[in-house]
Amino acid sequence: MAEVYIAIERSDGTVAHLAFQTETRAPKKPPGQWMPAANGTWVILPTDDNIAFEVARAAKMWEAEGVSVVGWKRLTNDEHEIFNRHRNHRDALEIRGGAIAHNMEKARELHRHLLRHQRAEKLLVLDGAYNGAVGQKDDVKAAAIEARRQELRDLTDDPRIDAATTIEELVAVGVDEDGEAALEDVRAFVRGL
Amino acid sequence: MLILSQGAGHIVQCVTGVGGADLEPDVHYVDKTGTGPSSYSYAGVGDPLASITTATTTTLVAGASSTERAIERISLRNNHASVTETVVIQVTDGTHTATLASCSLAPSESLVLDAAGVWTHYDSNMGPYVGVGPIATRAEMEAGTSTTTVVTPGRQHYHPSACKAWGKAVGAGTSLTVNYNITSITDTGTGRLGVTIGTDFSSANYAIDAMVERTVTALTATGVEDQTIRNSSPAAGSFEIESYDQTAITFAAQDPQNYFWACFGDQ
Numbered sequence: 001m002a003e004v005y006i007a008i009e010r011s012d013g014t015v016a017h018l019a020f021q022t023e024t025r026a027p028k029k030p031p032g033q034w035m036p037a038a039n040g041t042w043v044i045l046p047t048d049d050n051i052a053f054e055v056a057r058a059a060k061m062w063e064a065e066g067v068s069v070v071g072w073k074r075l076t077n078d079e080h081e082i083f084n085r086h087r088n089h090r091d092a093l094e095i096r097g098g099a100i101a102h103n104m105e106k107a108r109e110l111h112r113h114l115l116r117h118q119r120a121e122k123l124l125v126l127d128g129a130y131n132g133a134v135g136q137k138d139d140v141k142a143a144a145i146e147a148r149r150q151e152l153r154d155l156t157d158d159p160r161i162d163a164a165t166t167i168e169e170l171v172a173v174g175v176d177e178d179g180e181a182a183l184e185d186v187r188a189f190v191r192g193l
Numbered sequence: 194m195l196i197l198s199q200g201a202g203h204i205v206q207c208v209t210g211v212g213g214a215d216l217e218p219d220v221h222y223v224d225k226t227g228t229g230p231s232s233y234s235y236a237g238v239g240d241p242l243a244s245i246t247t248a249t250t251t252t253l254v255a256g257a258s259s260t261e262r263a264i265e266r267i268s269l270r271n272n273h274a275s276v277t278e279t280v281v282i283q284v285t286d287g288t289h290t291a292t293l294a295s296c297s298l299a300p301s302e303s304l305v306l307d308a309a310g311v312w313t314h315y316d317s318n319m320g321p322y323v324g325v326g327p328i329a330t331r332a333e334m335e336a337g338t339s340t341t342t343v344v345t346p347g348r349q350h351y352h353p354s355a356c357k358a359w360g361k362a363v364g365a366g367t368s369l370t371v372n373y374n375i376t377s378i379t380d381t382g383t384g385r386l387g388v389t390i391g392t393d394f395s396s397a398n399y400a401i402d403a404m405v406e407r408t409v410t411a412l413t414a415t416g417v418e419d420q421t422i423r424n425s426s427p428a429a430g431s432f433e434i435e436s437y438d439q440t441a442i443t444f445a446a447q448d449p450q451n452y453f454w455a456c457f458g459d460q
Contacts (some may be wrong), residue, residue: 005367008379014382019362019368019375019379024374025372026392028391030374030376030390030392057376057377057389057431060428060430064424064425087383090380113445117415118415123441180411
């Protein structure tokens with residue numbers, strides 16, 4: 001199955017990645033300039049007109065949100081791979097000067113959102129442990145737990161986030177590669193108090 | 194058994210329409226001569242005939258004067274490796290012609306008249322082609338109520354129970370792995386996959402069955418992805434699947450390992 005990759009610039013400032021199929025199997029000719037091939041399949045040439053037609057068909061699913069297509073461009077293989085990397089920051093991608101690039105302002109906010117998301121479960125564990133320590137009037141334990149909670153709260157204020165000028169610099173700040181292991185770390189910390 | 198009346202003008206013929214094949218004819222018959230019961234004599238004749246390799250009309254059995262010819266077997270086998278030949282078996286008296294049987298003989302297929310007078314078309318493994326009832330039309334398939342018409346591969350798609358579109362895409366939504374009736378997919382964002390259908394449904398009212406493959410096996414909140422159809426996204430030819438994790442208090446959009454979908458409805 002052959003694909004041609006397209007970037008669609010949307011009216012909300014985001015960019016969508018469309019995988020245009022040049023071959024499909026269908027009960028009859030699909031809409032557009034499809035041609036019959038062997039074994040019940042259909043083929044289509046990835047011309048500008050054919051791609052524009054498919055982009056318009058795909059855009060119908062965004063109509064209810066009020067989002068429309070501003071333009072589109074063909075992606076090189078390298079540009080296609082940009083969409084496959086750093087998926088947690090994918091929504092910061094945009095078309096800038098004809099190239100696919102991360103909007104670093106958006107990327108930083110996505111990064112902070114990711115850090116808040118990852119710490120949410122850890123804070124739940126620590127919150128429960130803190131309540132237990134307070135209930136047992138164990139001030140030492142409570143203070144240690146509070147210090148750990150503050151570390152987590154401070155993650156989103158890490159100066160390296162604002163200082164990052166590339167997506168690679170950004171993803172190096174505070175992200176858990178293994179969420180379950182990071183959560184187990186917190187549980188082990190509580191058990192060790 | 195096929196009876197050929199007395200007279201040299203009565204002929205059983207084979208008409209080939211394509212040429213280039215290699216039909217091997219073989220005929221067996223019994224001649225009855227004489228003018229009354231006490232004078233009847235019978236003689237059996239069985240002969241393979243010369244191969245038929247062109248588009249022509251070939252005499253398989255010719256009648257004879259004062260002879261009643263009872264044909265008990267006619268066999269035609271296409272011995273060619275690749276050419277399919279069209280065959281028409283007809284009987285003529287020189288004035289009128291009647292077709293007895295016709296078919297296309299693919300390589301290694303046979304057309305046989307047996308002693309009971311039955312014509313059978315055999316496939317390359319000597320399996321008989323069995324006659325079936327009328328082929329169901331698209332409307333009959335969509336109605337799904339007939340119990341007397343036959344479903345063919347090209348029309349089974351139209352039955353209400355048939356899946357009209359399906360697919361699997363990678364978790365990033367940037368490549369379609371396998372599909373039926375899909376012309377494109379769209380990565381709209383993290384945890385969002387748009388699907389554009391080839392032959393559209395007749396309206397936005399169809400059923401979408403979507404599922405995701407998780408990225409990990411651990412049953413943590415961030416490791417358990419769930420999926421939904423994005424609100425108001427379904428159109429006659431497209432829809433969007435969302436994937437997200439289960440982190441309290443607000444779920445986060447998250448790519449799965451793979452997306453899967455199957456769609457049912459009227460086209």
